[in-house]
Amino acid sequence: MGEINDFQETNISQNCDEQVVQPTTKRSDYISWHEYFMATAFLAAKRSKDPITQVGACIVDHDHKIVGIGYNGMPIGCSDDEFPWSKDGKETKHLYVCHAEMNAIINKNIVDLKDCIMYVALFPCNECAKFIIQSGIKEVVYMSDKHSHKCTTIASKKMFNAADVKYWQYIPKNKSLVIDFTEIDWNNMQQVPSSPFKELSLQDSDTN
Numbered sequence: 001m002g003e004i005n006d007f008q009e010t011n012i013s014q015n016c017d018e019q020v021v022q023p024t025t026k027r028s029d030y031i032s033w034h035e036y037f038m039a040t041a042f043l044a045a046k047r048s049k050d051p052i053t054q055v056g057a058c059i060v061d062h063d064h065k066i067v068g069i070g071y072n073g074m075p076i077g078c079s080d081d082e083f084p085w086s087k088d089g090k091e092t093k094h095l096y097v098c099h100a101e102m103n104a105i106i107n108k109n110i111v112d113l114k115d116c117i118m119y120v121a122l123f124p125c126n127e128c129a130k131f132i133i134q135s136g137i138k139e140v141v142y143m144s145d146k147h148s149h150k151c152t153t154i155a156s157k158k159m160f161n162a163a164d165v166k167y168w169q170y171i172p173k174n175k176s177l178v179i180d181f182t183e184i185d186w187n188n189m190q191q192v193p194s195s196p197f198k199e200l201s202l203q204d205s206d207t208n
Ligand SMILES: Nc1ccn([C@H]2C[C@H](O)[C@@H](COP(=O)(O)O)O2)c(=O)n1
Pocket: 050, 052, 053, 054, 055, 071, 072, 073, 087, 093, 097, 098, 099, 100, 101, 122, 123, 124, 125, 128
C-alpha cells in the first residue's frame, strides 16, 4: 500500500533521462456508449464497396457488449467485382445487396438478440425492419432519416410502432471522431526492424 501511495504522490515516472508528470485521475474526454456503438457502425460501413451509400450497423446487448456487426455488401459467393453497383437500370445493386442491418443480425455471435439494441447509420428499410422485429431487437438508434418520405421508411415505422420497437435519432455531440493510428506509439513502432504485426496478421484478402 505504502509503495502505491508513494508512487501516486510522487506522480513522476522516469523515462530514460526525461521525467514525465503522470496524471492520477481518470480521463474525462472518453467517448460515451452511444458514440462508441454508432462509431462502430460507421467504421463497419468503411468496408462497404457501394460507391454511393455505405451503411453500417452494430447490435449491442444489455451489458454493453457488441453482439453483431454488418455493412451493406454483396451476398457471399456473389463477387463484388462482377455484380452490378449501379443504382438504376435493369441490373441494379438493389436486386442483390444485403443491407447492413440484415448482415449485422445474421452475423450475431449470441443465440438470441432478444431485447438488444441496434445502432445504424440510416433508418432501416421495411425489409430490414421485418428482420429486426423477428430477431427480438427492441430498440433502434439511427443517425440519418433522409428517406423518411419513402413508403419503405413509413412502412418500417408502422411495423416498429405495432411491434413495440423503440426508435430514436442519435444526434452526435461532435461532427467527427478521429482515429489516429499514430497516437499509441508510432515512433517506436517504426523503429522495430521487422514488425511483429506482420507475423501475427490474418490474411487480409478482400472478399465480401
Ligand atoms: N437502411 C439501409 C439503407 C440502405 N442500405 C444499403 C443498400 C444499398 O447498398 C445502399 C443504398 O444505395 P443508394 O440507393 O443510396 O444508392 O445502402 C442499407 O444497408 N441499409
